[in-house]
Amino acid sequence: MGAEEKAAASVAQPCMLGYPDRYHAAAKFIKLAPPGLKPLSHEVQLTLYALQQQADVGPCKSSKPGGWGWGNVEEGAKWQAWKGLGNISSVEAMRLYVRTVEEEEANWYGMLLQAEANQPAEATKPNSKAGSPASAVEYAEDGCWTPLPIEAVAGGDPDTPQPRKPVPRYEHGAALIGKDMFVVGGNYGGRYLPDVWKLDVTTLQWSSLQTHPYKEPKAAESEGSEGAGEQQANGGGDAPAKPSPVPHVEGLGPCAGHSVTAWKDALIIIGGHVKAQARKPEGGIAVRLLDTSTGEMATVTPKGDAPAARGGHTATLLGRRIFVFGGEDAHRKGLGDLWVLDVETMSWSSPETTGKGPSPRSAHVAASYQSRYLLIFGGGSVATCFNDLYVLDTHSVPMQWSSPHTVGLKVSPRAGHTAVIVDDTWYIVGGGNNVKGCTDMLALDLRNLGSGPLAWHSVASIPPRDPLSSEGISLVAVPAQLPGGELRSVLLAFGGYNGKYQNVASVMRAPAHLPQLAEAVSKQSAGGASGASPSGKAGKAEAAPTAAPVTEAPTAQEAGAKASTAPAAATAATAAAAVAPAWSGSSSAAVADGAAVAAVAELRVALEAARRDAEGALREAASAKESAGHELALLRKQLSAAHSALAEAQKGWEDAKAALAKESAKVLKLQAEAAEMQRQLAAVQELEKEVEAYRRAAKEAESKKGSGGLWGYIAGGSS
Numbered sequence: 255m256g257a258e259e260k261a262a263a264s265v266a267q268p269c270m271l272g273y274p275d276r277y278h279a280a281a282k283f284i285k286l287a288p289p290g291l292k293p294l295s296h297e298v299q300l301t302l303y304a305l306q307q308q309a310d311v312g313p314c315k316s317s318k319p320g321g322w323g324w325g326n327v328e329e330g331a332k333w334q335a336w337k338g339l340g341n342i343s344s345v346e347a348m349r350l351y352v353r354t355v356e357e358e359e360a361n362w363y364g365m366l367l368q369a370e371a372n373q374p375a376e377a378t379k380p381n382s383k384a385g386s387p388a389s390a391v392e393y394a395e396d397g398c399w400t401p402l403p404i405e406a407v408a409g410g411d412p413d414t415p416q417p418r419k420p421v422p423r424y425e426h427g428a429a430l431i432g433k434d435m436f437v438v439g440g441n442y443g444g445r446y447l448p449d450v451w452k453l454d455v456t457t458l459q460w461s462s463l464q465t466h467p468y469k470e471p472k473a474a475e476s477e478g479s480e481g482a483g484e485q486q487a488n489g490g491g492d493a494p495a496k497p498s499p500v501p502h503v504e505g506l507g508p509c510a511g512h513s514v515t516a517w518k519d520a521l522i523i524i525g526g527h528v529k530a531q532a533r534k535p536e537g538g539i540a541v542r543l544l545d546t547s548t549g550e551m552a553t554v555t556p557k558g559d560a561p562a563a564r565g566g567h568t569a570t571l572l573g574r575r576i577f578v579f580g581g582e583d584a585h586r587k588g589l590g591d592l593w594v595l596d597v598e599t600m601s602w603s604s605p606e607t608t609g610k611g612p613s614p615r616s617a618h619v620a621a622s623y624q625s626r627y628l629l630i631f632g633g634g635s636v637a638t639c640f641n642d643l644y645v646l647d648t649h650s651v652p653m654q655w656s657s658p659h660t661v662g663l664k665v666s667p668r669a670g671h672t673a674v675i676v677d678d679t680w681y682i683v684g685g686g687n688n689v690k691g692c693t694d695m696l697a698l699d700l701r702n703l704g705s706g707p708l709a710w711h712s713v714a715s716i717p718p719r720d721p722l723s724s725e726g727i728s729l730v731a732v733p734a735q736l737p738g739g740e741l742r743s744v745l746l747a748f749g750g751y752n753g754k755y756q757n758v759a760s761v762m763r764a765p766a767h768l769p770q771l772a773e774a775v776s777k778q779s780a781g782g783a784s785g786a787s788p789s790g791k792a793g794k795a796e797a798a799p800t801a802a803p804v805t806e807a808p809t810a811q812e813a814g815a816k817a818s819t820a821p822a823a824a825t826a827a828t829a830a831a832a833v834a835p836a837w838s839g840s841s842s843a844a845v846a847d848g849a850a851v852a853a854v855a856e857l858r859v860a861l862e863a864a865r866r867d868a869e870g871a872l873r874e875a876a877s878a879k880e881s882a883g884h885e886l887a888l889l890r891k892q893l894s895a896a897h898s899a900l901a902e903a904q905k906g907w908e909d910a911k912a913a914l915a916k917e918s919a920k921v922l923k924l925q926a927e928a929a930e931m932q933r934q935l936a937a938v939q940e941l942e943k944e945v946e947a948y949r950r951a952a953k954e955a956e957s958k959k960g961s962g963g964l965w966g967y968i969a970g971g972s973s
Contacts, residue, residue, distance in 0.1 A: 269363035272693075272715030273865075274309075277348035278398045280355045281306060283362050288369035291359055301354055304335035308347035313340065345865075390455040391734040394744040394763040397714060399722055402458055402759045419460040420451045422755030424670075424726025425566075427514030428748060429521055431546055435730055435746060436463070436521060438544075439509045442755055446508035446528065450544065453759060455732050455746065465506050465544060468552035506542070506551055511565030511616075515576055517597055519547050524578060524595070527565035533584065539563050541595070558602040561593040566616030570628055572648060574598050577628050582616040588635035590614035592646075609655035612644045617725070619673035621680055623700055629680065631698075634669030639687045641667040645703065658703065663710040668692045670725030675700070676743045676764045681713070684727040684750060691723035691752050692716075699768055711768050721758040724750025731764070742766065 269276055283291075284302060294302075307314070314336040319329040339347065355362050393400050404419045426440030426447070434452040441447070450463040512526025523542040538560035543552050567581025567589070576595040582588050590613055594603045612618075618633025618640070628646040632639070647654045671685025671692065682696040695714040702708055716722045727750035731743045743764045750756045 270717055273345065273348055274397045275715050276352055277309060278395070279366060280352045280362065283359075283366040283369075284355065286366070286369050288365050290365055291362075294358060298354065298358060300331060300335040302351060303332055304339055305347045305351040305354065307336045308339045308342060309344050309351060312344065313342075390458060390732060390746055390759075390761045391744050394734070394761040396763050396765065399714070399716070399720075399747070399760045399762045401721075402761060404458060404460055404759070420449065420749075420757055421447070422757040423447055423749050424724065424751035424755065425510040425527075426726070426728060426749055427512050427523065427526075428728035428730055429514045429516040430730040430732060430746075431516050431519060431521075434546070435732075435748070436514070436516075436546060437728070437748060438514050438521065438523060439506065439512060439526065440749065441510035441527075441726070441751075446510045448506050448508040450506060452546070453748075463546065463549055465549045465551040468543075468545070468550040506544070509565075511567075511581075513567060513569035513578070515569050515571050517571070520545050522569075522576065522595075522597065524569045524576070525564050525567055525581065527584075530584075533563065537563055539578075554600060556595060556600040556602050559604070560602050561591065561604075562589070564589055564616075568618060568620035568630070569595075570620045570622050571597075572622045572628065573625055577620070577622075577646075577648075579620060579628075579630060580612065580615050580618060580633065582635075586636075588614035588616055606652040607646065607655055608650075608652055610657070611646070611655040612642070613640075615640060615669075617669040617671075617685075619671055619682060621673060621675045623675060623680075623703060627703060629700075631673070631680075631682065632668050632671060632685065634667075634688070637688060639667035639669045641665045643698075643708075647704075659707040660698075661707045661709050663696070663712050665696060665710050666692065666694075670727075672727045672729040672747070674729045674731045674745065676731050676745075679764070679768065681729070681745060681764065683716070683722055683729060683745075683747060684724050686725045686752075691718060691725070693718055693720075693723050695722075697765070697768060709768075713765055713768070714762070719752065721750055721752065721756040722747055722760060724752040724756055726751050727756075732761075734763075740766075 269279065271279055284294075314333065316333070318333050318337075342350075359365065390402055393402055420437055421442055423437075423440030423442045427438040429436050433456050434454055437451045437453070439447050439449070450465055451460055452463055453460050506523070507528060509523075509526035509528050513524045515522045515524070521544040523540075523544060525539045528540075539562065541554050541556060543554060544550070561578060562583055564581035564583055568579050570577045570579075574597055576597060578593045578595065579591075580589055590611070592605060592607065592611070594605055595601075596603070612630050612633075613635070615633035615635050618630055620628060620630045622628060626647065626649050628648060630644045630646075632641060634640060643658060643660060645656050645658055647656070667687050668685035669687070671682055673680055673682040675681075678699065678701045680698040680700060682698070685692045693716045694712045695716060697711040697713045699709040699711065721727075727747055729745060729747045732746050733741070734744045735741055745762050745764055746759065747761075748757070748759045
């Protein structure tokens with residue numbers, strides 16, 4: 255270790271990650287065993303092994319290994335250490351694991367960051383074969399986000415220099431087609447971008463897709479406009495048929511806040527903010543088609559009345575229809591209208607709906623579920639952010655809006671976030687609330703949609719200054735298969751803005767399952783709702799009293815729950831007696847057991863939510879302290895500069911005063927000299943008068959001499 259590394263290691267760097275990210279980081283530190291880590295004793299190794307098994311697997315349920323030999327002795331010691339932990343929770347095991355690591359090495363997080371920075375690139379590819387590039391799937395880990403290294407640019411003209419990856423941006427659009435994630439447009443420093451990039455998730459190589467105007471075949475031109483609306487998208491990887499006539503455009507114009515929807519091999523780009531000179535005179539929303547296999551770009555004009563131009567909206571594909579909701583117009587006025595674009599007939603329609611729908615908003619997220627439901631969450635308008643959830647049942651006639659009841663985590667308002675559905679879970683990351691970025695990654699369990707309450711979860715914590723704690727970020731789900739054959743999608747995020755424009759691509763493996771405790775809350779609440787009304791509508795009204803203990807009971811029982819499991823069991827029994835009437839018709843034993851499990855689940859979920867809130871408050875306090883420190887240092891610097899400026903001004907004033915005194919003395923001296931000169935001038939004038947008098951006397955004497963006589967004789971004789 256060099257001198258610089260030793261100096262860096264001597265200063266402990268605190269870990270600001272929340273759980274479970276902090277636990278995963280500590281486990282990675284022990285696995286890497288970076289230089290400078292002192293050897294761990296056998297007792298510590300056994301403790302860390304047992305805690306990791308308890309956190310990842312749960313309580314030990316396997317039988318004690320038998321047989322003779324040192325190998326069996328070691329396995330027996332591991333089993334004994336694991337079994338000795340009993341039934342402590344996974345969260346508590348994570349905390350104890352991190353505490354043990356901190357006791358062994360206080361600066362473990364700083365050493366981990368240093369080790370990751372010094373780690374060779376090939377060493378960070380756990381599953382890649384020698385000589386072959388790693389894929390995004392191989393970098394993905396459970397429970398934490400991993401930035402992807404970008405190595406080279408694929409394709410393009412080798413004689414033309416190209417950037418290694420897209421410039422930083424936010425408010426862009428992204429979609430996955432096959433093995434490529436396409437990134438379209440965006441905003442960078444207030445400048446709208448016109449470029450299209452694609453990332454090969456199998457090789458981690460960016461390449462720029464050059465777009466050009468679509469050239470309509472002559473056969474299509476001869477057919478004219480008849481039957482243009484009857485063209486349909488076909489299979490076999492072909493792009494959707496482009497209706498005729500199609501105005502040609504020179505590639506993609508600069509835009510941001512648009513939507514990008516994958517359809518076959520094409521991208522359907524709808525709307526977006528553009529410069530004033532590029533807006534359509536008629537004011538309708540723009541619809542563009544991009545053939546990703548050829549780079550052909552075309553602007554189409556669907557049939558029917560088109561919605562107003564907008565950006566910050568959502569476009570969600572359900573079957574062959576794209577549902578466009580919300581956004582804001584060119585004057586930044588929020589919109590709350592719903593439109594449908596049929597991609598096969600290329601026609602707009604405004605569906606009839608019932609029920610109370612979302613208020614006007616932009617920068618929200620939307621998704622489709624079971625090819626039936628349209629979900630909308632969050633968003634904002636001017637200075638207000640939302641945390642409400644709405645569902646549109648597109649199979650109802652007319653379509654029906656509803657706001658489903660939710661349990662579990664209390665979700666904070668946000669806008670500018672991104673989301674994607676994997677199986678029955680809606681993952682939401684990023685966003686902000688006009689004050690700070692959101693540092694929690696949310697997951698909404700959708701399995702009870704239409705039959706009971708939905709459960710909110712927090713599946714990961716994100717550092718405040720991380721690129722993922724950004725607005726205008728994009729997120730796609732990449733299907734993947736683990737070595738054991740298990741299918742687990744990988745979440746791929748890109749870009750964003752959190753005070754700095756980002757162009758980092760990060761991956762995380764989607765959790766295999768959501769926490770079982772919160773799942774129990776959802777099932778208990780769903781049971782109460784379904785018992786009241788099979789349709790789910792009346793169940794929504796009945797679910798509120800059942801879910802009330804989620805927010806009320808834990809505060810009075812938190813200390814007892816942390817002390818031991820016995821008081822929690824007693825509290826659960828009491829709660830069981832309280833809610834027993836809601837489960838009429840079942841046996842008394844089943845009622846007690848089910849209510850006890852539900853009450854304990856509610857208590858633990860609420861405690862976990864309180865812990866996350868406390869950690870969030872601590873992070874916010876640390877961030878506020880750091881910000882206040884920066885502001886105080888800035889104020890001190892400004893005060894010092896003001897003092898220096900005042901001193902300079904004082905010195906300048908003194909110098910000016912001295913110079914003025916000198917100039918005044920000079921003026922007085924000059925005035926005295928002028929007075930003396932005036933006196934001398936007056937004396938000269940008097941002398942001139944006397945000289946003039948003498949001259950006149952001389953002339954008079956000369957004139958008398960020329961008159962003759964005795965006196966003249968005498969005068970002449972004397973001469």
